[in-house]
Amino acid sequence: MSVRVDPSLMKELEEFGLKDANKCFHCGNCTAICPLSTPENPFPRKLMKYAQMGLRDKILSSPEPWLCYYCGDCSDNCPRGADPGEAMMVMRRYLTSLYDWTGFSRKFYTSEKFEIIAITIVGLLVGLAMWLFHGENPDMAHARLNTVWPAGAIEIADLIMAAVLTFFLLTNTWRCFSFTMGDLKAKVPLGLYVTQAKEFVVHFLTQRKFGECTDRMQWFVHLSIMTGYVTMMFLVIVLLAGGLEIIGLAWEPIAFQRDVIYPLWHPVRLLGYYATAALLYGTTYALIGRIKKTKAPYKNSHSTDWMFLILLQLTVLTGIFIHFARLLNWPMTTYVLNVVHLMIAVPMLVLEVPFAKWAHMMYRPVVLYATSVKEKYLEQQR
Numbered sequence: 001m002s003v004r005v006d007p008s009l010m011k012e013l014e015e016f017g018l019k020d021a022n023k024c025f026h027c028g029n030c031t032a033i034c035p036l037s038t039p040e041n042p043f044p045r046k047l048m049k050y051a052q053m054g055l056r057d058k059i060l061s062s063p064e065p066w067l068c069y070y071c072g073d074c075s076d077n078c079p080r081g082a083d084p085g086e087a088m089m090v091m092r093r094y095l096t097s098l099y100d101w102t103g104f105s106r107k108f109y110t111s112e113k114f115e116i117i118a119i120t121i122v123g124l125l126v127g128l129a130m131w132l133f134h135g136e137n138p139d140m141a142h143a144r145l146n147t148v149w150p151a152g153a154i155e156i157a158d159l160i161m162a163a164v165l166t167f168f169l170l171t172n173t174w175r176c177f178s179f180t181m182g183d184l185k186a187k188v189p190l191g192l193y194v195t196q197a198k199e200f201v202v203h204f205l206t207q208r209k210f211g212e213c214t215d216r217m218q219w220f221v222h223l224s225i226m227t228g229y230v231t232m233m234f235l236v237i238v239l240l241a242g243g244l245e246i247i248g249l250a251w252e253p254i255a256f257q258r259d260v261i262y263p264l265w266h267p268v269r270l271l272g273y274y275a276t277a278a279l280l281y282g283t284t285y286a287l288i289g290r291i292k293k294t295k296a297p298y299k300n301s302h303s304t305d306w307m308f309l310i311l312l313q314l315t316v317l318t319g320i321f322i323h324f325a326r327l328l329n330w331p332m333t334t335y336v337l338n339v340v341h342l343m344i345a346v347p348m349l350v351l352e353v354p355f356a357k358w359a360h361m362m363y364r365p366v367v368l369y370a371t372s373v374k375e376k377y378l379e380q381q382r
C-alpha cells in the first residue's frame, strides 16, 4: 500500500497548536511510560513520527489520539521537552477538523478572531430573537419567565436546536467512525458491530480508560464535567422540551426551568443541583489548573480550551443566579439574567457540540468502539 508523505503537515499542525514535536528524537520513553499504550496500539511516539514524516493519512485513520486522555505522564518524562501529551491533544483538534465536513471546525480551531466573532454573532442573534419574540404582558409582580417567553415557543426552539446539533454531530461522528474503521468497515459482520456496542456505552458513561492513568484526580474532574453536562442536556432537551410528555412517559407534567418551582426532594431539582455542582467543580478546577499551569495537561492552553471552560462556567453561574432571582421573586433581574444566560449557553452548545471541544464526547467512545470491533475481527481471522 502506498503511503503519501506531506511535508506541509507539520506547518498545518502548528496552526492547531503544535509547538515542540520537532524536538522528538524517538527514544520511546513516552510510549513506555504511557499507562494506556498497548502493543496493538502503541503511542504517543508513533504519532510524533507520523507528524514529523508528514503521514497525514496515517493520522486520519489512527485511533491513538482518542485513546489518550491527556494525563500528562509522557510530557513530564520526555527528555527533549517535546511535549507528546500536547501533541496528542493537537491531533485530536486536527482530527476533529477533518471529521467536520462543513469546514467550520477548522476555522474555529485555527483562528481566534473567527472563534470570537462566531460566538459573538450567535450570542447577539439569540439576544435579538429573545427581544423580538417576547410575550406582550410580562408579569412584573412575580418572576414568571413564561409570561415573557411562552413555554411552547421555547420548547419548539429547543427541539429545533437539538435536531440541528444532532444532525451535524452524527454526520461528523459517522465520518470519524468511517476513517477509523478504514477498509474493514465493510468486511466486519453486522453481528460483531452489535455485540461490541456495549464498549461504546461503557466508555461513554464511565471514561473507564482514564481511570487507569496515574493521576486519578484528572479522571474525576473529567467525569464530573461530562456527567454534569449530560445531566444538564437531559434536563434541558428532554424535560424542558416536554420530551417525557411527548413520548407519553411523564406521570405528571415535568419541566425544567419553567415557572414550576419543585420541592427540594423532587428528582428534577436534585438532578439540576447535581449538574450545577459537578460542572462548577470541574470547570473551576480546570480553570485554576490552567492559570497556575501546575500539571502538564494545563501548561499549554489553546484559545478554544479557555473559551470552552469560560463559556461553560458562565452558563452555570448565570443559571445559579436565575435560580436565586426566581426564588427571591425579582422579576426584572430574572428576565435580564435569562437573556444573558441564553446568550452564553446557546453559542456554547451550537458551536462546541458539533464542531469543537464537546464533539469528543462522541468521537472518543466511538473510536474506542471501532477499535474493539477491529481487534475482535482480526482476532477471529487468525
Ligand code: SF4
Pocket (backbone or CB within 6 Å): 023, 024, 025, 026, 027, 028, 029, 030, 031, 045, 048, 077, 078, 079, 080, 081, 082, 083, 084
Ligand atoms: S516525545 Fe520525547 S519521550 Fe517520546 S520518543 Fe520523542 S523524545 Fe522520546
Ligand code: SF4
Pocket (backbone or CB within 6 Å): 033, 034, 035, 036, 037, 043, 044, 067, 068, 069, 070, 071, 072, 073, 074, 075, 084, 085, 088
Ligand atoms: S498524555 Fe497520558 S494517556 Fe496521553 S499519551 Fe501521554 S501518558 Fe499516554
